[in-house]
Amino acid sequence: MPREKLKVLLVEDNPTDALILRKKLQRDNSFDYDITHVISGEDGIAALEKDMFDIALLDYNLPRKSGLETLREIRKKEIKMPVVMITGQGDEAVAARLMKEGAFDYLPKREGYEDSVPLMIRKTIAEHRARLEKEEFQKEIALKKSELEKINKKLMDLDRMKSDFVANVVHELRTPLTIIKGNVDNIVEGYAGEVQPQQKEILSDIFKVVERLARLVNDLLDLSKIESGKTQLKKEDLDIVELAGEAMNGFEKLAKDKGIGIKKEFSKSRVMINADRDKLTQVFVNLIGNAVKFTDKGDVTVRLAELQDEVQIEIQDTGLGMTKEETEKIFDKFVRVVAEKKEGTGLGLPIAKDIITLHKGRIRVESTPDKGSNFIFNLPKL
Numbered sequence: 001m002p003r004e005k006l007k008v009l010l011v012e013d014n015p016t017d018a019l020i021l022r023k024k025l026q027r028d029n030s031f032d033y034d035i036t037h038v039i040s041g042e043d044g045i046a047a048l049e050k051d052m053f054d055i056a057l058l059d060y061n062l063p064r065k066s067g068l069e070t071l072r073e074i075r076k077k078e079i080k081m082p083v084v085m086i087t088g089q090g091d092e093a094v095a096a097r098l099m100k101e102g103a104f105d106y107l108p109k110r111e112g113y114e115d116s117v118p119l120m121i122r123k124t125i126a127e128h129r130a131r132l133e134k135e136e137f138q139k140e141i142a143l144k145k146s147e148l149e150k151i152n153k154k155l156m157d158l159d160r161m162k163s164d165f166v167a168n169v170v171h172e173l174r175t176p177l178t179i180i181k182g183n184v185d186n187i188v189e190g191y192a193g194e195v196q197p198q199q200k201e202i203l204s205d206i207f208k209v210v211e212r213l214a215r216l217v218n219d220l221l222d223l224s225k226i227e228s229g230k231t232q233l234k235k236e237d238l239d240i241v242e243l244a245g246e247a248m249n250g251f252e253k254l255a256k257d258k259g260i261g262i263k264k265e266f267s268k269s270r271v272m273i274n275a276d277r278d279k280l281t282q283v284f285v286n287l288i289g290n291a292v293k294f295t296d297k298g299d300v301t302v303r304l305a306e307l308q309d310e311v312q313i314e315i316q317d318t319g320l321g322m323t324k325e326e327t328e329k330i331f332d333k334f335v336r337v338v339a340e341k342k343e344g345t346g347l348g349l350p351i352a353k354d355i356i357t358l359h360k361g362r363i364r365v366e367s368t369p370d371k372g373s374n375f376i377f378n379l380p381k382l
């Protein structure tokens with residue numbers, strides 16, 4: 001196998017030492033050495049200006065420009081070439097200094113030192129290449145990192161644009177919907193002339209659909225506001241026992257019509273917390289609404305317990321229940337796992353979760369198919 005060529009710059013003022021070294025390297029098989037020998041620091045620098053070298057062996061004790069000065073000048077040139085200094089005997093302090101100034105290594109010139117030069121060269125070249133590779137690698141990583149950061153920023157900008165767009169569109173939909181609802185209502189009420197029973201029926205179907213659309217638009221608006229960080233909680237001191245009771249009252253008729261019970265298990269008659277009244281009502285209405293919606297027999301039970309720093313609320317039903325896979329998805333937007341015939345858009349739970357998270361609380365669900373579900377959420381009192 002042909003040996004790799006290695007260009008060596010030898011800066012050595014002593015001709016005998018230089019000759020011995022040259023012979024030593026010629027007899028070594030690791031590389032095909034191409035040695036340029038100069039006898040002063042000045043000549044060394046001049047050689048480096050003309051040619052590229054893989055390694056420099058630089059004598060410390062040189063006439064005129066010293067080894068140290070020469071080393072400094074080489075390092076200033078920003079050439080990535082390792083420099084091994086050949087120092088005098090017992091120059092330990094000097095050696096440390098040389099390393100600090102950028103020498104790759106040093107070799108004290110004691111009797112027979114030339115024997116260790118080939119090994120020193122091999123070791124230096126291998127280490128130097130490994131360092132270069134590492135530097136290259138780090139540079140590449142840094143580059144990739146900055147590229148990724150740029151892409152990430154672009155994506156975030158796009159995401160913000162998309163959210164703003166959705167928020168604007170949804171907002172613009174609200175006014176026309178309100179107008180349609182109002183006008184349909186006016187016609188049904190007979191303000192625009194007499195309405196036939198059949199017409200009334202069609203109009204009331206339209207009214208229901210428009211109402212559903214309006215609810216969807218409101219939910220989407222809520223979500224987009226929360227997700228863009230624009231929702232500010234209007235916190236006040238409130239009695240959560242009372243708030244839960246009020247929300248439950250709203251479902252009594254619906255539950256009764258379906259033949260299911262709606263029960264309270266409150267450990268206290270009053271628990272004060274600091275929270276946003278409207279937003280928490282929204283959470284209760286969705287969770288109790290879901291429980292009633294997905295239960296056909298049995299009870300919906302609302303439990304409330306005061307813990308040390310928080311209050312824990314459970315909304316348990318004896319309804320359809322869900323599998324584990326289903327419970328893992330339902331807090332995502334537009335996910336609906338039960339039969340399509342039940343009304344809803346799948347935004348209630350993501351909104352509830354966002355509201356609870358805004359309050360620094362947490363929510364989870366335990367559920368068994370055909371047995372029922374239990375939605376449990378905790379809220380800090382303060």
Ligand SMILES: Nc1ncnc2c1ncn2[C@@H]1O[C@H](COP(=O)(O)OP(=O)(O)OP(=O)(O)O)[C@@H](O)[C@H]1O
Binds near residue numbers: 322343348350373
């Ligand atoms: N108590 C429950 N029992 C069984 N399944 C439930 C229960 N609560 C929620 N789910 C499941 O989770 C899905 C998501 O609930 P979520 O409240 O987000 O949406 P929705 O009630 O379908 O619609 P929306 O709340 O927007 O009117 C429901 O469609 C249903 O499949």
Ligand SMILES: [Mg+2]
Binds near residue numbers: 289344349
């Ligand atoms: Mg719901």
